[in-house]
Amino acid sequence: MIRVLLADDQPLIRAGLRLLLETEDGFEVCGEAADGRQAVGLARSCRPDVVVMDVRMPGMDGLAATAEISADPRLAQTRVLVLTTFDIDEYVYRALRAGASGFLLKDTEPTELLRGIRLVADGDALLAPSVTRRLIAEFAARPRSATTVSARLDVLTPREREVLTLVGGGSSNDEIAAALVISSATARTHVGHLITKLGARDRVQLVVIAYESGLVSPQRS
Secondary structure (H helix, E strand, O other), rough: EEHHHHHHHHHHHHHHHHHHHHHHOOOOEEEOOOOHHHHHHHHHOOOOEEEEOOOOOOOOHHHHHHHHHHHHHHOOOOEEEEEEEEHHHHHHHEEEEEEEEEEEEOOHHHHHHHHHHHHHHOOOOOEEEHHEEEEEEEEOOOOOHHHHHHHHHHHHHHHHHHHHHHHOOOOOOHHHHHHHHOOHHHHHHHHHHHHHHHOOOOOHHHHHHHOOOOOOOOOOO
């Protein structure tokens, strides 16, 4: 059973998410928060597996709440999935730094949201393709120290570099498997090795490393 905490200042959205989750096997909504401070408090009391977090909320916003949850050692097993309208690119950059494990847009199909929650709860991380593109574009405008990061890649095998490049482009494990003609299990193993070798928290941080090392180049529309 995946325990989920819903954090959104709009009651109608929380009600819709609760209905979606409670009519699907394997999910339990353990609480609802209308602002970031309440989300942090409820996370500490009900210890959810995943917090579905809005960004714009009164008082403490979702980004500050994500940072508090991610920094709390008592919530080491709790992951944050940001669900936002994503109308400001800076939100993604800041949420990434705050420790979010995934980003989805509010126009995501219900089946994809459920899949995303499962992935994040399973210790994976998730980036919507459009979020990946915007994230890379955001990093493109910022100073970087590719030399330092590139040195970290010396511990990787050629295959692991290939996998990191695909992760940086937003590919899922299944997509990596198809591109490299390997099994999904092998792709997942490679991603796990990358996280360990590079000292990354999760797949989201691998995207940052892939960009900052120059393995992935920003593409602007």
